[in-house]
Amino acid sequence: MRIDQLDVVLRARSQWEAMELGTALVRRHARAIWVPWVLLTLPLFALLNGAGWWLDNYWLPALLMWWLKPAFERIPLYVISRGAFGAEPAPAATLRAQWHWGWRGLLPYLGWRRLSPARALLMPVDLLEGGDARQRRARRRVLGGAAYGHASLLTLVFWHFEAMLQLAGIALVFLFVPLDALPESLRIAVSLIGSDTPAWVWLGLNLLAWAALTLIGPFYSGAGFGLYLNRRTQLEAWDVEIAFRRLRQRLQGGAPLLALALLLLAGLLPPVPGRAQNAANPQTAADDNRKGATLRAPGDPTPAAIFGPAPVDTAGFRQAAARAYEDPQLGASHTLCHWERREPATARPPKDWDFPADGILRGIGDLLALLSRGALWIVVGALLLALLLTMRRWLPWLRGGGRLPRHGAATPVAHxxxxxxxxxxxxxxxxxxxxxxxxxxxxxxxxxxxxxxxxxxxxxxxxxxxxxxxxxxxxxxxxxxxxxxxxxxxxxxxxxxxxxxxxxxxxxxxxxxxxxxxxxxxxxxx
The missing domain is CATH 1.20.120 (Four Helix Bundle (Hemerythrin (Met), subunit A))
Known part of the structure; x- marks a missing residue:
């Protein structure tokens, strides 16, 4: 990864600032994200709802569109991961890339990781870094350690955004209803919710869900990418590496002048007597270098004679050092508090007649844990067995073809x-x-x-x-x-x-x- 080509300013940010950075990247590349998003999701939405109309089951298209959100989130990840390096892809290139890019790392997020609360943070690891399964697992554990809670909160907040947008769309319909007809309209709207809900109501609700997903989904992926970028900056010190690379580029431009200045400075310095004697006697210089002698002869010059007197510790230097230590990134201090017993317990000397209570209590606890675990598995098995035995009663209701029983105390009144x-x-x-x-x-x-x-x-x-x-x-x-x-x-x-x-x-x-x-x-x- 060529981090020197990044088009964003890398520095140590808080997790909230990192999320804002991700949403800013989404706003910068808005056209490159939403055009392929709409071109991909809108035909799929029409196809799924057409199948739901043919099957007379309209909740299934809404569920499938919601479950396929990780596949749609590849679009903003693909765009901003390249746009952050100054290479924003065209909408046509983004659409072509969706046929082959990221499917290997995406399949778990359409399966057992679909309900992961930190999906926005962990998906870039699998889609952008590659590697085998063991390496990706280690990278997810390292990157998600300090930011897992923020990523979970991000998922919760954006889920509420989508829900509020759908409710706002429903409320917008009633804004066009006259005030005197509002109670009757609300009663009719409530009566439409049930087993006899018209098809146009289901299609309208599904369309509101798709619109909320289209508006909020790219920002959710962008905020997760900002968390991912910030975690890599913190762990791998990308900002420090970029600063050193830029310093190297500036020094490379002035290297000839620096070499010329060093040569002039070496020519102006007086010769050192001790070095001149060693140069006249090569055998002595070789013996001194081989033995590593550290003693200096009385006539050898001192460092003070060569470099001048030692610098004086001024008040300005001390103030600068104090300000450096006050920087939270260099000399931050943390206060840790923990509880301690007012009177520390003293170890009681062992006696021959002491009852081994610790071992017995630990054994009783392990036995209770084993029995509780077994009881829970029995309850789960009983529930599964009850569901299987009553499948004929509840399965038709899930398929939308349930009927009222012919016998019973409550007989439905004919319309x-x-x-x-x-x-x-x-x-x-x-x-x-x-x-x-x-x-x-x-x-x-x-x-x-x-x-x-x-x-x-x-x-x-x-x-x-x-x-x-x-x-x-x-x-x-x-x-x-x-x-x-x-x-x-x-x-x-x-x-x-x-x-x-x-x-x-x-x-x-x-x-x-x-x-x-x-x-x-x-x-x-x-």
């Missing part, structure tokens, strides 16, 4: 019980009373509600559109001239809603009082 009658009988109150006595109270209330709608149209002078909701009917009832009629219609609507949607039927006395009020206000024959 026809909640349908309003199209043609009204001439004796409305008598027919409603007869339906109530026959044990069909919802039919009776549906008949009264249908007749109240006709009375509303006649007294308010309006025509209700087909399929009008209860909220629309209540707003239309404000045009009725008399306040008593408006209150009676609101009471009828409320009674019908409780029975149709909440299963709360009125008592016999309340039902009879409702019939009396309808006869008195609307003039229906008894």
């Amino acid at each position: 026809t019980a909640l349908q309003l009658p199209e043609v009204l009988p001439p004796d409305i109150l008598a027919s409603a009373r007869r339906l109530w006595q026959e044990g069909r109270p919802r039919h009776a209330l549906a008949l009264l509600y249908r007749a109240s709608l006709d009375e509303l149209s006649r007294r308010a002078g309006i025509v209700l559109p087909p399929g009008s909701t209860e909220a629309q009917c209540l707003r239309a009832s404000r045009r009725m001239p008399e306040e008593a009629d408006r209150r009676l219609f609101a009471r009828m609507v409320r009674t019908w809603q409780y029975a149709a949607y909440a299963g709360r039927l009125p008592a016999d006395a309340d039902f009879q009082a409702l019939l009396d009020d309808l006869q008195r206000h609307y003039g229906w024959p008894a």
Whole structure:
């Protein structure tokens, strides 16, 4: 790796600064990242949702798109790992590289490492460094040691970002709903969630999930790459190596001038007497070098005579040294606290009659641990056996084709019980009373509600559109001239809603009082 070609400033950063560096790299190479991301993920999204529509199972495409996130995260890793060295790839080159680049190191992240909380930090080790499995395992352990907690927190934060974006997309839809229709719209939206959810609702939710993934995924990979780059800088001192390389380049430019200055300085220095005598007698010089003599003759010059007097320790030098030691990167001090016993325990002399409690307690603890482990395995086996034995009951529900049992205490009410009658009988109150006595109270209330709608149209002078909701009917009832009629219609609507949607039927006395009020206000024959 040519670290001298890096296009970023390498220095010792905190883990949070390293994440910000990664997101800055993503912003710098935004076009080179998002163009291939959309061109790759959008056709796959359409293909998976088309298969889900054909299978009538729409949660499976969303699950597959979420599970394939590590494969998509190769795109930002490929771009910023080359863009950091000043070689940003084109979108077409990035797309071509996805067919062959990084698959060997990616397969574990689509399998047993898919739920790893430090995936953003550890994926660059397998995709960018290579090596055999043992070397990659050692590199993951070394790089992830001090940054594993930050990488896990990064995963948690970005997961919340994606979830909030999806909720914000759902809330954005309701911003365009009028305020008076908002309660009814919310009720309809809640009723759409369940076994009868329309296909367009599933497709909309899947599209929101894909949009959140497209917006957040590259930043997540970039922040992980920033952590990876910072850990390698800390462990391998890349910033120091780059500083030395730049110093070497500057010195290489001034090397001839430095050599000339040394030659001139050597010519100006006076000759050393002792060295001159050794040069005149080569045998003596050889004997001195061979023996390694360290004694100096009385006539030999001293270092002070050659280099001058020793420098004086000035106050400025001491202040500079103090400031150097105050630098947290050079002379940082740490305070470590630990608990100690106020009165240290003294070793008790052994006795012949002492009971060997330590060994027995340790054995009891090992036995309890073994029994607990065995009990847990038994519980797991029992759960698996129960799942296998009840597979016929829960497996159809997972496939979306489950049916209610034919027998049981709770018999589902047919949807026809909640349908309003199209043609009204001439004796409305008598027919409603007869339906109530026959044990069909919802039919009776549906008949009264249908007749109240006709009375509303006649007294308010309006025509209700087909399929009008209860909220629309209540707003239309404000045009009725008399306040008593408006209150009676609101009471009828409320009674019908409780029975149709909440299963709360009125008592016999309340039902009879409702019939009396309808006869008195609307003039229906008894």
